[in-house]
Amino acid sequence: MDIKLNSNFNSIKETYLFSDIARKVRDYKEQNPEAELIRMGIGDVTLPLPAPCVDALVKAGKEMGVKETFRGYPPEYGYDFLRGAIAFHYRKLGADIADSEVFVSDGAKSDLGNLPDILGDNPIIIPDPVYPVYVDSNLMAGRRISYVKGDKDNGFLPEPPRDETAEASVIYICSPNNPTGAVYTREGLTRWVDFALKTGSLIIFDSAYEAFISDDLPHTIYEIEGSKxxxxxVSSFSKFAGFTGTRCGWTIVPDQLTAGGVKLSKLWSRRQATKFNGVSYPVQRAAEASLTDEGLKALKANIDYYKNNARLMSDLLRSKGLFFTGGTNSPYIWLKCPDDMGGWEFFDLMLTRFGIVGTPGEGFGEAGKGYFRLTAFGSAEDTEEAIRRLRDL
Amino acid sequence: MDIKLNSNFNSIKETYLFSDIARKVRDYKEQNPEAELIRMGIGDVTLPLPAPCVDALVKAGKEMGVKETFRGYPPEYGYDFLRGAIAFHYRKLGADIADSEVFVSDGAKSDLGNLPDILGDNPIIIPDPVYPVYVDSNLMAGRRISYVKGDKDNGFLPEPPRDETAEASVIYICSPNNPTGAVYTREGLTRWVDFALKTGSLIIFDSAYEAFISDDLPHTIYEIEGSKxxxxxVSSFSKFAGFTGTRCGWTIVPDQLTAGGVKLSKLWSRRQATKFNGVSYPVQRAAEASLTDEGLKALKANIDYYKNNARLMSDLLRSKGLFFTGGTNSPYIWLKCPDDMGGWEFFDLMLTRFGIVGTPGEGFGEAGKGYFRLTAFGSAEDTEEAIRRLRDL
Structure with a gap:
């Protein structure tokens, strides 16, 4: 064909991170068939969906098979029952969110990827290291990205640029952060909100790991004054309630958010009504069930299970004197590789000497060089075994 | 905020078609509370999900609640079991599609809306009248659109432009067409494929209503030589198996499809892996079930039910000497309003004199002026009652 393709795709780095890891693990297993590997590399949940969610999913599935209770096209922005339940969840966190400000979707990745659709050509500010979707979806749209670097000194919680002439930008913040597990304090987030208000910028706040917070730290950007x-x-039921395979998320677009006199909610509504047809009815019922008292109790038990894994790993790393972030209000542990090793070098050591698979920090940005991500989504048994093996580290 | 928004959104016409219809109907009901309205305006299914799909959905939902059978993130392009089932469906239609050429999604609207992401600034050719998503998603991307007009003479099956200097373009074709119900013959589609091959163009073929075809007409573009x-x-389980509220669709991107030496499948893979996280596991199992022998039998019964409605309405219109397309291989009937009435004028007549709600053709493009869409997705009882009322038309 002679049509033109989107040439911005050329500027996206081909990352083979997870396929490289898979290949290395496969090769090692072939040469060491007796090795019992412990996988702490994947950011995916492993505990089953909470029972109230399963019950709701099954009940709604059966409703679809009966003429009187069958449902056709769902509302593009989510059923009122789910928008209401999500808004109520925010109000319990002390954030004043109206039902109509909630836009239900099939997951945070979709919304994060699609939000650039409604934006013009603004400078983009992205933390490094970070979840690669922010970078790639903006490269696909041909945007200019500048990075704010995380490091040992700032505890992987970068501050806003001090540049007094900073332009109005689109700023991505992920807290608790993937991959570092670092969580902004109220003061830290307030500095970002103040910077955004001063420069006329938009913050896209990713709170997908909010449910892992137990210390007194902000669960949502809307705890911060001026944030609306x-x-x-953007958030998700994926890590909140184990929905990675069930697929449901949401985006909050405050009603008063405007640029050039145009409401963002109007553009996002239009984008979603044009290019999206809503989320499966049984999935929305399952999501709603996760926000009931019973659902919240069940999902908290799952999160506590993962957090216990993270605590045990953190205790070990602390006893070894290794620098790390996360592990407390997050399923992620982000550690500095010992002896100034590179992430891939440490990966090989962990694989071949301890039989543990993690993720080299290099996969999450330049500032991830020499770091390593471990996840707490494995089983308690595997975590204990990993700790036994790592006593010799 | 001072950020720039996507100014292309300004060029999208605000259409209030369905809200205008809803308001007119509401007003009429208020003034005539005793009126029993028959709704033939909505393009949404009403029969319940086929039993094999419900069973599969419920079974998979229960699997999500058990550790051993729980599933996390689905593959971004769909589970192998569903990609395989869809490819097999194509092979039964005589089209040579490999499993790896199938990309599963949450619906045709998403894929149609997102395909412009991977394309550059090409001229766009869109039939008129047509499903508004093609137009709006290209306007959002700032593309130049030219229309090929359907009319009484071409039976609402527009031919390729005769312009010998035509540029490489992106061409949308929907067959069976929404809203006209017209279906291209093999010869008709061959002319489009030949035009695309000659000009280096890309065809985006929407086969969402394929299952309604019973005459010897092409179910897929891949029945046509050179189409790969x-x-x-782009297609969907929505009208095929009643999945409008369950949400699952797919796009076929042939492996050999390239532009400037780049495979389209590579760009689409990258787009989907970056901005999409796959379809809910229970939904994919339900979709798979629709393609089993038992599922196909059940969904055919539903489609035959709708088609019988369409046939009865068609017989009536024929007996009245009205011109219309569709009604045979489609759930849609597209009729020329009698006495040169405009679509809205006829809408008012149908509502106030016969208590029947349809859709004015004006909502689907300029060439829809003076036409009216009726859908066959209602109940057999309502259809019979509508025919009784319309004897006086």
């Missing part, structure tokens, strides 16, 4: 004038928030 | 060098196909 400058921030949308 | 110039066409992607």
């Amino acid at each position: 004038e400058c921030a949308v928030e | 060098e110039c066409a992607v196909e």
Whole structure:
């Protein structure tokens, strides 16, 4: 064909991170068939869906088979029952969110990927290291990205640029952060909100790991004053309630958020009504069930299970004197590789000497060099075994 | 905020078609509370999901609640079991599609809306009248659109432009067409494929209503020679198996489809892996079940039910001497309003004199002026009652 393709795709780095890891693990297993590997590399949940969610999913599935209770096209922005349940969840966190400000979707990745559709050509500010979707979806749209670097000094919680002439930008913040597990304090987030208000910027706040917070730290950007004038928030049931395979998320677009006199919610509504047809009815019922008292109790038990894994790993790393972030209010542990090793070098050591698979920090940005991500989504038994093996580290 | 928004959204016409219809109907009901309205305006299914799909959905939902059978993130392009089942469906239609050419999604609207992401700034050719998503998603991307007009003479099956200097373009074709119900013959589609091959164009073929075809007409563009060098196909379980509320669709991107030496499948893979996280596991199992012998039998019964409605309505219109397309291989009937009435004028007449709600053709493009869409997705009882009322038309 002679049509033109989107040439911005050329500027996206081909990352073979997870396929490289898979290949290395496969090769090692072939040469060491007796090795019992412990996988702490994957950011996916392993515990089953909470029982109230399964019950709701099954009940709604059966409703679809009966003429009187069958449902056709769902509302593009989510059923009122789910928008209401999500807004109520925010109000319990102390954030004043109206039902109509909630836009239900099939997951945070979709919303994060699609939000650039409604934006013009603004400078983009992205933390490094970070979840690669922010970078790639903006490269696909041909945007200019600048990075704010995380490091040992700032505890992987980069501050806003000090540049007094900074342009109005689109700023991505992920807290608790993937991959570092670092969580902004109220003061830290307030500095970002103030920067956004001063420069006329938009914050896209990713709170997908909010449910892992147990210390007194902000669960949502809307705990911060002024945030409804400058921030949308993207979140998900994936890590909240184990929905990675069930697929449901949401975006909050505050009603008062405007640029050039145009409401962002109007553009996002239009984008979603044109290019999206809503989320499966049984999935929305399952999501709703996760927000009931019974659902919240069940999902908390799952999160506590993962957090216990993270605590045990953190204790070990602390006893070894290794620098790390996360592990407390997050399923992720982000550690500095010992002896100034590179991430891949440490990967090989962990694989061949301890039989543990993690993720080299290099996969999450330049500032991830020499770091390593471990996840707490494995089983308690595997975590204990990993700790036994790592006593010799 | 001072950020720039996507100014292309300004060029999208605000259409209030369905809200205008809803308001008119509401007003009429208020003034005539005793009126029993028959709704033949909505393109949504009403029969319940086929039993094999419900059973599969419920079974998979229960699997999600058990550790041993729980599933996390699905593959971004769909589970192998579903990609394989869809490819097999194509092979039964005589089209040579490999499993790896199938990309599963949450619906045709998403794929149709997102395909412009991977394309550059090409001229766009869109039939008129047509499903508004093609137009709006290209306007959002700032593309130049030219229309090929359907009319009484071409039976609402527009031919390729005769312009010998035509540029490489992106061409949308929907067959069976929404809203006209017209279906291209093999010869008709061959002319489009030949045009695309000659001009280096890409065809985006929408086959969402394929299951309604019973005459010897092409179910897929891939029945046409040369189409794998110039066409992607977008389709859905929505009308095929009543999945409008369950949400599952697919896009076929042939492996050999390239532009400037780049495979389209590579760009689409990258787009989907970056901005999409796959379809809910229970939904994919339900979709798979629709393609089993038992599922196909059940969904055919539903489609035959709708088609019988369409046949009865068609017989009536024929007996009245009205021109219409569709009604045979489609759930849609597209009729010329009698006495040169405009679509809205006829809408008012149908509502106030016969208590029947349809859709004015004006909502589907300029060439829809003076036409009216009726859908066959209602109940057999309502259809019979509508026919009784319309004897006086």
